Amino acid sequence: MTKGDYINHLGFAFENVSAFVLSTDSMSSVPRGCFGEFCFGGDQVAQGYIDLPEITSAKFVNHPEFGRIYRSGDMGRMLPDGSLLVTGRLDGQVKLRGQRIETGEIDSIVTAAKEVLSCTSLILQPTGSSSEQLVSFYTPAAHTNVANASFDFHDELAALNQQLFAQLSSRLSRYMVPSYLIPLSTIPQTSSGKVDKAALRSLFNGLTQHQLGLVSNNQEHGTDEDEWSDSERLVAEVIAQSLNVPRDRVSRWQPLATIGLDSISAISVARSLGDTVNRRIPISHILQNPYVALLARLATENAPDERVVEDEATDSPFLSQDIREHITAQFAEHKHAVQEVLPCTPLQEAMLSAAGASSYSNQLVLRLTASSPEMKSHWQTVIDRHDILRTCFVTTTDAQYAIAQVVLQRWEVPLRTSRHPSLEDAVENCRRRVPFALDSQRPPYGLDLLDIDNTFFLVFTCHHALYDGESMSVLLQEIEQLVRGESLPSPIPYTPVIRQMLSPQPSSEGFWKELFKGFVGARRETFINRKQALPLGYTSPPPRPQTYTSQISLGLTAWQKVARDTNTSILALGQATWAILIGIVSGQDDVCFGNVMSGRTLPVSGIERLVAPCFNTVPIRIETNRRMQVTDLLTKLHVLNSKILDHQFASLRSIQKLVSRPGRSLFDTILLLQPPKKDLDSAIWELAEDTGGMDVRLVYEVIVSWTDTSHRFRWFVS
CATH class of the missing domain: 2.30.38.10 (Luciferase; Domain 3)
Incomplete structure (x- = not known):
């Protein structure tokens, strides 16, 4: 071995x-x-x-x-x-009430908990009872070197029992969940080293009704409504509303993943729960404590006062006054009034400073289904509302923040109208006319209204430093609302989010060092070399990224069911699939790929409506040992995802330095899990094309909808 x-x-x-x-x-x-x-x-x-x-x-x-x-x-x-x-x-297979039970499967789940050393399960008949019961005996890790088996139940073991019952209930059929979980100082053995079943039977029969009640399944799951505390009822109400499930489906010790909790829905749960108890509840805490009883304790225990960050920014600037004044003077020479000078987020800086920075752009082509003479004024309205649409990027002399984002007080909508015979050529011209992202003193995006044989298309070409998928969706919805004559809510400022992103996390360095301890990296490029990486039919790199899309008849409901059955998440399912594939292609068990984090888990009020980029790409390092069961891989990824949330804004450059790979990429593929997209208002426009580029070889995009799942591979060859 x-x-x-x-x-x-x-x-x-x-x-x-x-x-x-x-x-x-x-x-x-x-x-x-x-x-x-x-x-x-x-x-x-x-x-x-x-x-x-x-x-x-x-x-x-x-x-x-x-x-x-x-x-x-x-x-x-x-x-x-x-x-x-x-x-x-x-x-080890036994029968209980006509059902065949594999006791080894029960024991493996119990011993998977780090707090448990050993476990054995038997069918026993309690004294004075006519029915048999499934009973599991286990040794807590805290009990070591104890010669004789003894029963000593206390509060810590009560909490452990609750956790174990919850894990068993989430992974096994109901008839396979033990009626009793009995902690012992040691599992008795015969002289030949086998489990002494007679001793266990005798010990079980010697327990009082009160002791059996303490370790019973029903007792620990609190089916009696009177046993719920006020804080548990409050948390259950919040969860039921946030996950849109009936209140009676929420139990004290039921894993919340079984009723729809995942990394995306945890955002609304954390926000609603934080508003209810008037303190910040981090998303990572929700995912790491996915039970009503644990969340109730978390929400009410004594802790530092963590309020939800409000819109007001603090007065302390990131950049020195000299640098801010110098930048303001530069823009004044070109008749631009500066509203604010801020540092870039880690991913913004990485995209803007990359050798292929111009490739980090996206182009949205919308076929207009109804004429809207006020379309230009609607775009001007959203530009005036959202600072990011008036933002330029400049280099600085600051050692910590090499690139700054400069918010202009005013920017006229750059809508150009033209007529063309070919949509493809016209769209490419739109792409070429977008201002340089860095030091051009203009926001790096363009708006074009194209007339192609009396069919009108709106083309929005934008650098990724200005947007992410969520903000693009919000932006288009606001345009639709303006076209329909509806009023808009107050915009969400970007500055508080930037401050949260750039706030130092003392534990991050240790976290990333530990995650990449012993990491060697791929011996070769994951998806073959540059010449071999050409798409079929090409003898030289194509001028634009190649996109390959396939669909499977597996909708969101099916994904959610698999996630519930494995007590993990849809994200972990996608990651496991990709990790296994990378391992097969690269011939290695130890793999790494990029994972896009939405960034919208920050405790900033209204962040879900913010029109600005919050996302970041972090490395996922996981071992896909071929002898590992898929469920174990899913669990490892699910736990890792919840831990990464506390360190999601680390820059790739700093992580590369920590793992002694400066200048060398940790990965050459990225996984992007997309939630179901909001439908556009077909009375206004329809999506004709959505293309983009990134400085990475291959992006695996999983787009989940209610009816099916699209697997989109974007291959970028240079």
């Missing part, structure tokens, strides 16, 4: 032994990767058991295809490489 191998990975059969995985109730082989009984043939197979003819005839059988084989009674599966992964014993 090597470091990183799982303890239940048996490896390969000897050369003179053949290994099979058969169905437990027949001679049929199960497909590779499926669970069954391990059977062996060859020279190592014995003649049978001494003086035990009945057991010998049951265990040593003649297979019609493989000859004489031994049915081991061990359960597991054969991995793609032919090695064996054991999961338990066939005699």
Whole structure:
């Protein structure tokens, strides 16, 4: 075995032994990767058991295809490489009320908790009861080197029991969840080293009704409404409203992922809960404590006063007065009045300083379905409302903030009207006319109204330093509202968000160092070299990024069901898929890819309506050991995602330095999970084209809708 191998990975059969995985109730082989009984043939197979003819005839059988084989009674599966992964014993299967139960599966979930050392599950009949019950005994990690098994239940173990019941309920069918979880100082063993079931049965029968009540499933899940505290009821109401589910579906110890909580919906839960208790509740805390009871404690426990950040900015500037005055004077020479000078976010600076900075742009082509003579004035309205649409970017002499964003007091809408015979050529001309992103003293975007054979198209070409997907959606909705004559809410200022993004996080350096400890990186480019990376039909790099889109009939509801069944999230499902693919292509278990964070989890009031870029790209490093079960990979990614939220605005440049890879990319692919897109008002316009570029080889974009899922690969070749 090597470091990183799982303890239940048996490896390969000897050369003179053949290994099979058969169905437990027949001679049929199960497909590779499926669970069954391990059977062996060859020279190592014995003649049978001494003086035990009945057991010998049951265990040593003649297979019609493989000859004489031994049915081991061990359960597991054969991995793609032919090695064996054991999961338990066939005699570990028991029946309770007609249902077959694999006790090893229960034990593995309990021992997966870091607070648990060992576990064993039995079917027992309580004293004075006529019905059998499923009972799990476990040893908490805090109890070590204890010779005799004893029962000592206290508050810490009560909390652990609640956590374990919640995990079991989220991952197993209801009939497989134990009626009792009993913590013991040690699991008693026989002289041969096996679990002493008789001792456990005796210990169980010796527990009082009060003690059994403390460790029972019903007690810990608090089905009695009178047991709910006021804070738990309050939290349950907030969660039901935020997730749009009936209140009676929210239980104290039910994993919230089973009713729809994910990294996106956690934003509204955190915001609503924070407003209710009048203090900040970080998104990461919601995802790391996804139970009503835990969130109630979190919301009411004594903690530093963390209020939701309001719109007002503090007076302390990031850049020195000399630099701000110098920039203001430069713009004054060109008759531009400056409203504010701010530093860039980490991703803005990275995109603007990249060698291919001009490629970080997006072009939206909208076919107008109705004439709107006031379209220009509507765009001027949103430009006046949102600072980011009046923002230019300039280089500075500041050592910490090399690029500043300069907000102008006024900027006239740059709408150009022209007639063209070809939409494709006209759109390309629009792209070329966009101002340079850096030091041009003009916001890097353009607006064009094209007349193509009396069909009108609005083309919005914009550098990514000015927007993200969420802000683009809000911007288009505001234009639609203006066209319909509706009033708009007050705009959300960008400055408080920038201050939050640039606030130092003392623990971030340690977090990223630990995440990339021992990371070597790909021995070769993930998706082959530049010459081989050309799309089909091209002998030289194409002038524009190539996009390949496919769809599968798997809508949002199906994704949510899989996420609930695995107690993870849709994001973790997408990440696991991509990580496994990268591992296969690169030939490595230790992989890294970029993950786009929305950034809209900050405690800033109204951030969901902000028209400005909040996103950032962070590296996801994960080991995809081929012997790892997919559910384990999903759990690791789900936990990692919740931890990264506290460090989501770290710059890639600083992370590269921390892991001793300055100037070298950590990844060459990016995963982008897109939520269901809001429909455009077809009475005003329709989306004709949406293209963009990035300084990375391949972007895997997963766009989930209610009916299906689009898988879009954007291949950027230079």
